[in-house]
Amino acid sequence: MTKVEHQNSSTVLTDDELRTLDAHWRAANYLSAGQIYLMANPLLREPLLPEHIKPRLLGHWGTSPGLNLVYTHLNRVIKARDIDALCIWGPGHGGPSVLANSWLEGSYSQTYPDVGRDGAGMERLFRQFSFPGGVPSHVAPETPGSIHEGGELGYSLSHAYGAALDNPDLLVACVIGDGEAETGPLAASWHSNKFLDPVHDGAVLPILHLNGYKIANPTVLARLPEHELDELLRGYGHSPIHVSGDDPATVHRAMAQAMDDALDRIGALQESAREAGVGERSHWPVIVLRTPKGWTGPAEVDGVPVEGTWRAHQVPLAGVRENPEHLRQLEAWLRSYHPEELFDADGRPVADALACIPEGTRRLGATPHANGGLLLRDLPVPSLDRFAVPVDKPGTTLHEPTRVLGDLLEKVMEDTSARRDFRIVGPDETASNRLQAVFDASGKAWQAQHFPVDEHLDRHGRVMEILSEHTCQGWLEGYLLTGRHGLFSCYEAFVHIVDSMVNQHIKWLKTSRQLPWRAPIASLNYLLTSHVWRQDHNGFSHQDPGFVDHVLNKSPEVVRVYLPPDANTLLSVADHALHSRDYVNVIVAGKQPCFDWLSMDRARAHCARxxxxxxxxxxxxxxxxxxxxxxxxxxxxxxxxxxxxxxxxxxxxxxxxxxxxxxxxxxxxxxxxxxxxxxxxxxxxxxxxxxxxxxxxxxxxxxxxxxxxxxxxxxxxxxxxxxxxxxxxxxxxxxxxxxxxxxxxxxxxxxxxxxxxxxxxxxxxxxxxxxxxxxxxxxxxxxxxxxxxxxxxx
Structure with missing residues (x-):
């Protein structure tokens, strides 16, 4: 295994390095603002006129400068250390930034040749943003390098950990925004570090980006004193590194130091686990980045402060077409980045603006880990006949269907033990759902304390249980989107907790199917058991079969729902689901003794019909x-x-x-x-x-x-x-x-x-x-x- 290099050195940027980093950042800021406002005159080669402005100004500026800073400095360390990296962009409204950076690095034009890396391509990039027939304002499937839909907040960190699982050579950076940091799913997902195996998994570097505000209000974590936030993050098991400021040169130097410090710590933790066999739980670094909301944008509009306030969240200058003063301010704002220094006569980025960008698939927009179907291998599912129950006469013998399925899954887990690309997730219910046979092939992932009374805990396990359905869903989505396979086992009534998450994943799959460059990924498979009709221990609170209704409301080309009536039909349906691509498969099956109705051959034929x-x-x-x-x-x-x-x-x-x-x-x-x-x-x-x-x-x-x-x-x-x-x-x-x-x-x-x-x-x-x-x-x-x-x- 390769490792993130452990340098133990203090970072001091040279003047040339500072100049080129700042050039890249300014270029990204210019491109981000340009997407929100411009549909013509992209390089400001003539005075800005109302007809150059989009008739509807849509998008979000506030978070973009901070995201651009992160992208710039990730580029620097990826190139300097020659590492494989992926970034999850959590702030939902960061679309302009990620699009701008993928265009700068060339991955966007490589994916969409009609949007070239020149003046004409820049104009097309600007015009298409939040425009009919164009691209969404959020990071979406259309965005190269993305696996995380920005339209819903709370899941970036669990997606990041899912991507890192069984990817030992991968660094997954995860930018968490102010608003997202307030959500319950995000709060629970901080505990994912107790499940990350430093030997077989990659590293996750959370970057908590606090710019102080969400749409109209201050944010909780941004208003905490630094020492209190520091204690909170340490309580989650992280080692915080703080960066803050509003002077670009100072922040660039501090961010470079923070990135190198974080990667040095990661390298040391991985080396101690992989080479020295150290088994204690790792305390991974987290970067806390505080920069002003709408940084470098208009300081004041119509006599009220904008930069550094909630007013910078969306479009700082809203009446540009009708208000000459707004138009003047916009032009001054855009020219403050000195686009004539950043792009040549043909509109191509100059060398300084590209100096920090890595090459080929090291670019964040070109990593195959963000197009997981390129890395996907067929899952070795054994013949069903060896697990089928004998049925000489219908309705005379009984088996627990999920227990029978558990034997099949144990073999799948065993056969993937070397390649490590199959996981089972669930909220503390693997054994309760009669799937405990899988523990013969892999224990439960666990990096925290072990007590003698514990069973099946394993620092290198691939069964993952946490009593947070949100986190289970996020882990599995991140795992699938980066080219692996899995199964989510859950009580039927409580899978509703992830209704909105599966909705987003279905939308992702539907859009991905329309993008020829996105390769199909393994399906998201739900096994829902402990179902409505058998709740002997629990009763009414555990009785809700409505997840099927929710899923069947969604895109028909993506969703599938199966209700196998016995053990052999469950085997047949599960075999189909585990082999399928680009679906959400919902399987509802009981764990209590159930009559056997069909032989394996008849079950196959019946399920095919x-x-x-x-x-x-x-x-x-x-x-x-x-x-x-x-x-x-x-x-x-x-x-x-x-x-x-x-x-x-x-x-x-x-x-x-x-x-x-x-x-x-x-x-x-x-x-x-x-x-x-x-x-x-x-x-x-x-x-x-x-x-x-x-x-x-x-x-x-x-x-x-x-x-x-x-x-x-x-x-x-x-x-x-x-x-x-x-x-x-x-x-x-x-x-x-x-x-x-x-x-x-x-x-x-x-x-x-x-x-x-x-x-x-x-x-x-x-x-x-x-x-x-x-x-x-x-x-x-x-x-x-x-x-x-x-x-x-x-």
Whole structure:
């Protein structure tokens, strides 16, 4: 392994170095401001006129000068030390800065040849920013060198740690802005340093950039006295290095010293762990950078202070087209950077402005780690047959599906032990979710204290548990975006905590798919278990199946939702998800003993179809059904099959079709989702005019929404979870929500023409069974024997 060089030297910039660093920084500042304001006359070769100004001024200036300073000094150390680096730009409104720097270093023009590194290219760069048909104001997938969407705050540091995991030669700098530093997810992610292995992982260098304000208010950390902030960061396990000031020359010298000091410390920590075997937890450096908001911009506008205040956050001079004084101030501001010194006659950056920039893939905008699909290798998933459970007859044996999956994941973890590109993350639930077999291949990452009572803790482990769903999500996103594979295992009810995070990742993937230069990455895979129907220890607080609804609202080309009904179908679905690219896959599966319905071969075929008829469970015998019993989810499947058995016994002449749905998107029209069915397919499966009683794992209205355009929708009746929950027996949960087998039989009788009278006695027996259940569980505390001991006997 290569290491960050450990120099132990004091940095003193020469006059030439200071001049070239300042030239680069001034050029980046000029380009950042130009993007916000200009659509013509980019080099100010003529007096600035209103028609040179964009009609709508969008974007954010306040954070840009500080980000430009960081970019400049990262360039210096990357080039001087010849290191591999990636930067996460946390301030959401730093788009102008990152775009400006990627254009300066040439990576932008390399990615987008129509935006050349000359005067014409500069004009195109300026015009496209926050302009129709152009690029967003945030750092986004379109930005070379980025893996972090700036549109939502709180996740930069967890993304940075995810990128550093299993990347031992990589330095990941992470700029954290004032506003982001106030968020809960960011506060929790400081603890990621307790999980970073200095032997096998890279280094994360947080740079806390405090310019004092967010949109309209001061920020908490910026108003802390330096000694108090210092104590806070030390309490998080970091060694702070402080840089502050508003004089450019002084700040350049201090920042150069801070960067070298930080990298020297990182080099020493890695060397002691890798060469000397030192096992104590490392206290990694953090740089605290305090510079004025809107630094070098207008000091005062219309008689009120701007630079160094919240007024510099967005557009310091808003009325440039209409107000001649604003126009004059803008021109003076832009000319204060002396663009004639920074760009030649053709608009190309001069040598001084490029002196600090590294070459090739060392450039921050060109690192392959920010285009992880370029580094991605296929995941070695073994044959499913060695893990499949035998199914000689449906519904007679039981297995815990996630435990069976755990055996498969243990082998994947073992087979990636040398290459280290697969991780499992989750909030303290790996064993609870029955995946503990993976601990035979890798323990749980942990760099803090170890006690004798602890189990499975491992300084080099690749299973990661922290009771912060936000941090788990951020780690995994950073890991995937830099070219690796993973799985997020979570209780179903609490995955909602990352609703907004998965939303951003889906948007990232959708946009990335439209960029030919971005290579596909491994999918973000969720395994949601401990689900709504089995919360024996917890009850109502742990009952919420709505994450599926949230995800299926998103971009159809990106999202997939699977509800495998047993262990073998879970293996098949997981195999598909682990091999897939550029998706968000949501798999909902139980961890409690569940009936085995399909052999491995049948499970593969059924999952490939996504939805299909289980002929062995129905009684249509090749004819047209009188009713369709449909199901999606493990518990609904069991209740539908139990209902089918009751119908077979009590109404033997009724032709019943049983349809199981694994892939929820199959219910959608083909025009709305790539996995959707044509109307011809849908009508063939569910019929056009027969009653369909659908037992669904989650909220019933999702099924109606997915199928509302189908011709048979008026005949569709859905049973599912309707917010009736508590700590109770497993069967009582389905009874409370009218999803139980007896209620399903009653629904059939109520909706098949002619049965209401002919089968009234059967309906009464079903109602009686529900009442017997109610009384039984309150006396015995367990389910009725006829339910608890039920097996399939069709």
């Amino acid at each position: 996504g939805a299909g008829i289980w002929e062995w469970a129905g009684t249509e015998n090749g004819g047209e059904p009188d009713v369709v019993l449909a199901c999606a989810g493990d518990v609904p499947t069991q209740e539908v099959l139990a209902a089918a058995q009751l119908l077979r016994r009590h109404l033997p002449d009724l032709a019943v079709r049983v349809v199981n749905v694994v892939d929820m998107a199959r219910l959608m029209p083909r025009e709305e989702h790539p996995h959707g069915m044509s109307d011809f397919e849908y009508d063939g499966l569910f019929t056009e005019d027969k009653p369909v009683i659908f037992a669904y794992h989650g909220y019933p209205w999702l099924i109606h929404r997915l199928a509302y355009r189908r011709s048979g929708h008026k005949h569709l009746h859905v049973r599912g979870y309707k917010e009736s929950g508590t700590t109770t027996t497993p069967f009582d949960m389905v009874v409370r929500n009218d999803l139980d087998r007896y209620r399903l039989v009653m629904d059939v009788i109520d909706r098949v023409p002619g049965l209401a009278v002919r089968a009234a006695a059967v309906r009464q027996r079903m109602e009686d069974a529900r009442m017997r259940h109610h009384d039984w569980i309150r006396i015995h505390g367990t389910d009725l024997p006829e339910v608890a001991e039920w097996t399939w006997s069709g």
